[in-house]
Amino acid sequence: MTVDLQLSVNEQIYPLTVDTRETLLDTLRERLDLAGSKKGCDHGQCGSCTVLVDGRRVKSCLTLTVTVDDQPITTVEGLAGEDGLHPLQRAFIEHDAFQCGYCTPGQLCSAAGMLAEAARGWPSAVTPDVAADPVLGEEEIRERMSGNLCRCGAYPGIVAAIEEVAR
Template identity: 70%
Template sequence: MRNGSGSAPTVGDEYSSRVAVTVNGTRRELTLDNRTTLLDALREHLGLIGAKKGCDHGQCGSCTVLLEGRRVKSCLILAVTLDACDVTTVEGLAGPDGLSPLQEAFIAHDAFQCGYCTPGQICSARGVLDEAARGWPSAVTDDLTGPVRLTDAEIRERMSGNLCRCAAYPHIVAAVRETAGTP
């Protein structure tokens, strides 16, 4: 994005700000136009193209990443509001030995077709698994006093903010269920 003079934002420019954010474990310092979304900062400034720009309105979930461990639609968040925050993208989910068990389960269950929504689906699924492990209920959780059991209905409800035009939903649910260790 450009400021009123047509040049790129610089430090001290009234339309830009510096932000230091940790992305996938690495601290990154950026000077960004104040209107830059987290999605655009990741893709255009950091070269992390896993999160996709689908609707750019927070409706499809293709841009889902983890912010401080919680699922967010990165197209809706201004990057300059994230100073000192921790962001994890699909690129940051794999470990030094290769893909994470969740990523492996997506492959094993053919939980994608065109693949466009897959990075957002995987980040959202990671969030679902973490929420359930913390005991956070959803709208369909039956027992609010015990541990959350990730049934198919529970997974579908929690993943409902991520759309798949190819309709790979049964495979996505199976991948999440396998990773959760739910039969």
Template identity: 80%
Template sequence: MNASGPDVPVTMDIRLSVNGNDRPVTVDTRETLLDTLRERLDLIGAKKGCDHGQCGACTVLLDGRRVKSCLTLTVTLDDREITTVEGLADGDTPHPLQTAFIEHDAFQCGYCTPGQLCSAVGMLAEAAAGWPSIVTPDVRAEPGLDEEEIRERMSGNLCRCGAYVNIVAAIGEVAR
């Protein structure tokens, strides 16, 4: 309980770097990054699916690494680099994964697509850095991104429509 009573939120002024732009924001210390992005910064790409970190619809990149924004407290992110699906494109040029998702029809309703895209960007960076997954046959070798590897590495992102075959194909095309 704070000095003002149990119902008064504790807030903090922080500066977020979102998609290359510095954004000063005052946040409740209990507020998630997902809520800050959607409610305060009007970045609605990341979706609130389960709000428990189980579906991956809220996935964004934090300093280039994948995070579930529904589980990340905004107050911990002062001066960290956040990339949302809105920041993947280079100006008017879509990210190669965005183009591949369109070409491979790797979405149906599209609700999970922003999280899938951010997760795929992070996953490709992890593989390029040589990080093995649970299905990597030889953890000392450079991991190849075959279908099994892509499926395992993307397993934290669910698609209720079942567009997995096309999602894997789109990611595989970009990985090659």
């Protein structure tokens, strides 16, 4: 079965007809040629496919395209603005927060979503006082980014980059 819908990706509208079983990851990569989001595990375990839907982090390999009809989607290709790289992208470069780079698009989108969650005051499992605004130190960042794996082990640079932007 197919459905007609409109995807709003990186502030562009894409009218599409998609199979109701098609994942957002496959739609982004195969139909829209947005290959930044990676297919790592295809089971929602690694986070390399992470994108933002209406500002919230989602694993696009587990998200059916039909469920995000007419919602704003941001991929790594849409993080940068007219005035250049997103602050997280600059910080990842400055802190050498990647090696092979395969997980980097998902790490960047997840970090952007995580910073927005913290700014809204959402606690994590390690937030000491859930009634207070979270302080984004190393432990807090590691917990909030735990759904994104890096096979190369670039975590020290990733955490340092996020910490810098959080300040």
